[in-house]
Amino acid sequence: MITKKIRVFLLLTCITLFQGCATLPSSEQMRAEIVGFQLPKQPSPGKALVYVVRPSGIGGLVRFNVFVDTQADEAEVGYTRGGQYIYFGVDPGSRKISSKAENWAEWTVKVNAGDVIYLQQEPAIGIIMARNNIFPIDDTQGKYLVKTLSLGTLIKPDGIKSAPQVQPVTQSSNPVSKNTLPNPAEKLEQLDELLKKGLITKKDYDIKKAEILKAL
Known part of the structure; x- marks a missing residue:
């Protein structure tokens, strides 16, 4: 059956x-x-x-x-x-x-x-x-x-409100952090070392020192 x-x-x-x-x-x-x-x-x-x-x-x-x-x-x-x-x-x-x-x-x-x-x-x-x-x-x-x-x-001919699609943010493979850059005091110390070792002249020293101080 x-x-x-x-x-x-x-x-x-x-x-x-x-x-x-x-x-x-x-x-x-x-x-x-x-x-x-x-x-x-x-x-x-x-x-x-x-x-x-x-x-x-x-x-x-x-x-x-x-x-x-x-x-x-x-x-x-x-x-x-x-x-x-x-x-x-x-x-x-x-x-x-x-x-x-x-x-x-x-x-x-x-x-x-x-x-x-x-x-x-x-x-x-x-x-x-x-x-x-x-x-x-x-x-x-x-x-x-x-x-x-x-x-x-x-039912909803105008559709629904969809969540916005956020595009992924791509980062540089070698990001530079502010913390990795030498600060003015470190630059001046490096400049002093170069002068003491005779790698730069006093004139070069004065010019570069003035640039560092001006950037503060």
């Missing part, structure tokens, strides 16, 4: 897989389709914009929640179901985009202000519900999918 139920479950799963997999047109067809198409959202000043698309209908009712930088609740920016897309702003720099289903999938993007990038969520069969993967796609495919899919649920 159990074996029969498993077979039925696998059969239904395979049917769902075939129904959920859509074949995209060729690149030329997609480019023709998006001529004159305006994206529903452009980057805000000082930010980049990320579109996450989910064209497959596999596990279509299962939410795929999207997070930026961390997997904390407050970092969620929206979620998709099958055949939907969302968008959200991100601060420039290196940003980790996480997609939650039965599993966590991650992709790190490096963006500058004004960039528009596209990530695709790809579902797979899970043990309890659908699993997922996330990966980048090119502009043509991204725009085509945004045009043909419906809008998902936007």
